[in-house]
Amino acid sequence: MKDIKIYFVAGFLALSSVLSAQENPDMDFKKAQELAKEQRFSESIALIQPLHLRFPDNADYTVYLASLYFWSGDYDAATELLKKLRAENGSSKEAFDLLLRVRMGNKEYHTAIQMAKEGKQKFPETADFYILQEAVALEKTGKYSEALTLLDDLSKTSPYYKDAEYLQTELDKKKKNNIVLGHFFTDYDNAPQAYHITHLEYSRRYERFTLAGRINYGQSYTDEIQGEADAYMKLNREGYFYLNAGISGGKIFPQYKLGGEYFHEFKKITASLGARYLAFNENNKTLLLTGHAGWNIDTWKLEYRHYLSENNSEWLSSGIVNIRKNFEATESYAQLELQYGTLPYFFLNNESLLRLSAYRIGISSKLRIQRNFFIHPVIMYEREEFVPDEFRNRITAQLSLSKRF
Numbered sequence: 001m002k003d004i005k006i007y008f009v010a011g012f013l014a015l016s017s018v019l020s021a022q023e024n025p026d027m028d029f030k031k032a033q034e035l036a037k038e039q040r041f042s043e044s045i046a047l048i049q050p051l052h053l054r055f056p057d058n059a060d061y062t063v064y065l066a067s068l069y070f071w072s073g074d075y076d077a078a079t080e081l082l083k084k085l086r087a088e089n090g091s092s093k094e095a096f097d098l099l100l101r102v103r104m105g106n107k108e109y110h111t112a113i114q115m116a117k118e119g120k121q122k123f124p125e126t127a128d129f130y131i132l133q134e135a136v137a138l139e140k141t142g143k144y145s146e147a148l149t150l151l152d153d154l155s156k157t158s159p160y161y162k163d164a165e166y167l168q169t170e171l172d173k174k175k176k177n178n179i180v181l182g183h184f185f186t187d188y189d190n191a192p193q194a195y196h197i198t199h200l201e202y203s204r205r206y207e208r209f210t211l212a213g214r215i216n217y218g219q220s221y222t223d224e225i226q227g228e229a230d231a232y233m234k235l236n237r238e239g240y241f242y243l244n245a246g247i248s249g250g251k252i253f254p255q256y257k258l259g260g261e262y263f264h265e266f267k268k269i270t271a272s273l274g275a276r277y278l279a280f281n282e283n284n285k286t287l288l289l290t291g292h293a294g295w296n297i298d299t300w301k302l303e304y305r306h307y308l309s310e311n312n313s314e315w316l317s318s319g320i321v322n323i324r325k326n327f328e329a330t331e332s333y334a335q336l337e338l339q340y341g342t343l344p345y346f347f348l349n350n351e352s353l354l355r356l357s358a359y360r361i362g363i364s365s366k367l368r369i370q371r372n373f374f375i376h377p378v379i380m381y382e383r384e385e386f387v388p389d390e391f392r393n394r395i396t397a398q399l400s401l402s403k404r405f
Contacts, residue, residue, distance in 0.1 A: 182400030358384035
């Protein structure tokens with residue numbers, strides 16, 4: 001008898017709740033919105049579904065239920081609701097935009113492209129929104145040139161300009177060719193002759209790897225040409241190998257050089273481990289072991305790289321700290337570099353590895369002048385000990401121009 005009373009009371013309360021909801025649909029709608037803000041979509045759907053069934057002509061309930069399906073990843077249910085609403089009553093801008101987002105979320109990019117074109121005609125006051133959506137869909141289908149052309153129609157005053165600029169940058173990165181022309185200079189106190197190096201580089205990006213060839217022309221007490229080749233081989237989304245080889249006459253540059261390094265990216269951490277081998281002549285060969293650890297903090301990166309060098313059975317050490325500020329939308333950065341140790345900024349000849357110690361501070365950057373055209377300035381100051389208790393000043397500068405196409 002006691003159990004029957006309990007069930008009776010529970011049933012009565014449940015019925016009262018249902019009747020109350022029927023009398024106060026706006027209260028349920030408001031509660032559903034609060035649950036959705038907390039991302040409790042299934043609970044919010046449970047409240048909105050009865051309202052939609054009881055009031056099928058209420059577009060607000062229908063669109064909000066479709067939104068809940070979209071947010072919870074049920075694109076088919078959202079599409080069915082919105083298509084039915086569109087067929088029966090025509091489509092409001094809110095419903096049309098939501099259906100466009102659903103098409104994008106469901107990777108129906110060709111349909112999304114057609115909808116975006118329709119949206120530009122139907123709702124011209126927000127044409128920029130549809131231009132951006134169409135460009136995103138074109139990018140997803142591999143039509144990069146068409147997407148870039150479309151994004152050029154957006155003005156800098158558009159509320160979607162920043163998103164468009166970011167997409168534009170990502171599309172430009174997909175260009176396959178890059179050419180670099182640069183000049184390097186280093187000199188120290190009372191040096192008999194400064195070092196000048198001019199380099200020309202061409203690289204080509206493929207799906208899984210990038211290949212680069214470089215010619216270096218060096219001038220000092222003599223002149224010489226060095227040829228180099230680089231390869232970047234992508235292993236997976238997180239890791240890639242870098243390989244380098246070079247050959248020269250051995251007057252200014254190493255007679256031959258080999259190098260390799262594996263890089264791995266975690267969520268916010270980057271790390272690498274590798275080696276370089278430099279043969280200046282038969283009697284002077286150097287092995288360099290190197291690796292780095294980096295930490296990405298929003299648009300900043302803090303990086304430490306260490307070198308261990310073996311030269312004629314003697315091991316030397318250097319540590320470098322880089323602090324970089326990235327500007328992702330323009331592919332630019334500014335970097336402060338600090339170093340203590342024996343290794344120079346650029347490995348020219350065996351003599352540059354014989355200094356006892358050195359402190360270095362420098363600034364390097366990459367600046368986008370125009371779309372796909374960059375300038376890379378570098379300036380370094382070093383205070384180096386070349387014999388015990390005797391120091392000299394060294395200035396190093398580099399300027400490179402690169403063009404992507």
